[in-house]
Amino acid sequence: MVGQKRRIGHGWTIGAGALVVAVACTPAQQSSGVAISDSSSGGWIDATATLDPATTPVYEGDAPMKFDFLKDMRKGDGFTLSVYSMGAHSGTHIDAPMHFVLTGAPIDRVPLEPLIGPARVIDIPDGVQAIDAAELGRHDWKGMPRVLFRTRSSVRGWMSSSTFHRDFAYIAPDAAQLLADAGVRLVGVDYISAEQFAAPAPMTHRILLGKGIPIVEGLSLERVSAGDYDMIVLPIKVAGHEGAPARAVLRKR
Secondary structure: OOOOEEEOOOOOEEEOOHHHHHHOOOHHHOOOOOEOOOOOOOOOEEOEOOOOOOOOOOOOOOOOOEEEEEEOHHHOOOOOEEEEEOOOOOOOEEEOHHHOOOOOOOHHHOOOHHHEEEEEEEEOOOOOOEEOHHHHOOOOOOOOOEEEEEOHHHHOOHHHOOOOOOOOOEEOHHHHHHHHHOOOOEEEEOOOOOOOOOOOOOHHHHHHHHOOOOEEEOEOOOOOOOEEEEEEEEEOOOOOOOEEEEEEEEEEO
């Protein structure tokens, strides 16, 4: 399978086994957002929030996370076997168009092309909650196919705190419209929603997902600086549903 390669835009050539090699890391390297520096990693940075009920925020009203052991060798069982229960939008995850578009594609139908390729991380000041058109205009993002926002959530470590914060930074609808009109293929944020908490209508989601633009939410960007990166973000392939947890990795360009 490793030898079966295909080209996915921007000069990327991957094989069935290549993605596993790119994101694999030892337990000591799996802490949230820590740059992986050993020679076998190729400079990849894990931008995925660790799923842990003690440290991972859950959006208000969403399903709680619960991880249990059905069998546990530490308790004398012959093998270890776990069961996971959580919402589709837990931790680092991808919203597919189906999330807010009636006829939108489910997560298993989101193509690979938007999920793999060049991305720009934009640093939003801690004092900014609404990333609106005016704020977006202060940054250099045009021409980039993937735009990721590093906000107050990263500065304050909110993706590694189980407390849900309502005042997270969000993408305002006018900025979402600019991103969609410019042909951006993927948008990412560092908290568990791109939409303003208690917004009167989910316009940011409708604008982006309505154009078929997947939204990556809950990125762990605490130790990621602004700049250009290669990005791979792959969701669990769940048939017929609107979103799924994902593993996201970045490598400085």
